Amino acid sequence: DSGVTQTPKHLITATGQRVTLRCSPRSGDLSVYWYQQSLDQGLQFLIQYYNGEERAKGNILERFSAQQFPDLHSELNLSSLELGDSALYFCASRLSGGVTGELFFGEGSRLTVL
Amino acid sequence: AQKITQTQPGMFVQEKEAVTLDCTYDTSDQSYGLFWYKQPSSGEMIFLIYQGSYDEQNATEGRYSLNFQKARKSANLVISASQLGDSAMYFCATVGGTSYGKLTFGQGTILTVHP
Numbered sequence: 522d523s524g525v526t527q528t529p530k531h532l533i534t535a536t537g538q539r540v541t542l543r544c545s546p547r548s549g550d551l552s553v554y555w556y557q558q559s560l561d562q563g564l565q566f567l568i569q570y571y572n573g574e575e576r577a578k579g580n581i582l583e584r585f586s587a588q589q590f591p592d593l594h595s596e597l598n599l600s601s602l603e604l605g606d607s608a609l610y611f612c613a614s615r616l617s618g619g620v621t622g623e624l625f626f627g628e629g630s631r632l633t634v635l
Numbered sequence: 636a637q638k639i640t641q642t643q644p645g646m647f648v649q650e651k652e653a654v655t656l657d658c659t660y661d662t663s664d665q666s667y668g669l670f671w672y673k674q675p676s677s678g679e680m681i682f683l684i685y686q687g688s689y690d691e692q693n694a695t696e697g698r699y700s701l702n703f704q705k706a707r708k709s710a711n712l713v714i715s716a717s718q719l720g721d722s723a724m725y726f727c728a729t730v731g732g733t734s735y736g737k738l739t740f741g742q743g744t745i746l747t748v749h750p
Contacts, residue, residue: 523679523681523682554738563740564726564740566737566738566739569736569737576736577736609678611680613680615736622668624682624738626672626679626681626682627679628678629679629680
């Protein structure tokens with residue numbers, strides 16, 4: 522158990538819909554990262570928050586948004602869903618936003634868009 | 636920018652033998668970190684081992700060790716005494732000092748352990 526909690530674990534929805542994925546980081550970790558893993562793209566970095574503020578952005582679509590709340594949990598919102606958005610979405614956390622230290626992943630939220 | 640190359644799409648090993656999974660990296664950062672993760676068929680990403688670029692000794696965690704050769708920009712994972720439960724996808728990743736802690740992953744290597 523990494524200590525990072527993601528909900529829901531599985532989600533099936535239809536094209537055009539909107540979903541919210543939730544992440545609770547490990548106790549004490551200030552930095553939260555979102556990654557998308559699909560068969561054709563591999564593991565892609567989406568966005569990072571550090572202590573409530575957006576720190577870095579990766580290949581995140583405009584239809585996607587995220588935020589980190591004062592209690593440090595984070596949510597990833599995916600809207601106007603397309604078939605290609607079907608993927609495993611990971612949240613990860615670490616104490617800092619720098620180079621050192623381990624990055625721990627949650628178990629992922631598997632999204633299926635039909 | 637960082638880049639990770641894992642040249643072995645699949646590897647096979649006999650139970651109880653050692654296996655080396657290759658990883659080369661490319662980074663312009665002076666300070667960086669290297670990671671290995673295991674992803675079993677159930678999907679979760681399990682942290683295995685971490686090596687900092689300024690660490691002089693190779694990192695070890697139980698049966699896992701990271702063979703860090705800075706001049707060659709390689710960070711191979713060595714698994715000793717393989718077990719059937721080691722069968723999984725293995726990812727090498729790096730984080731650079733200018734990347735705010737975000738990891739760049741390789742394409743992964745599927746390891747199959749035979750009894």
